[in-house]
Amino acid sequence: MVQELNQIFCAWNVLQTNYAYDAFNRTIRVEQADRGVVQHGYDPEGSL
Numbered sequence: 001m002v003q004e005l006n007q008i009f010c011a012w013n014v015l016q017t018n019y020a021y022d023a024f025n026r027t028i029r030v031e032q033a034d035r036g037v038v039q040h041g042y043d044p045e046g047s048l
Helices: 002-014
Strands: 018-021 027-031 037-039
Touching: none
Parallel strands: none
Antiparallel strands: 018 027, 027 037
C-alpha cells in the first residue's frame, strides 16, 4: 500500500506546474511538468 501511494504521489508530482510572481502579481517564472522553464522579464514600465 505504501509503495502504491508513493507511486501515485510521484506521478502527481511530475504533472505539477509551478508559477512564481513578482510584487506586482505578474508572472515571472513558470516551471512546467516536463521540467521546462519559462521566465518573463519586465521593463520599468511593466511591459514584457
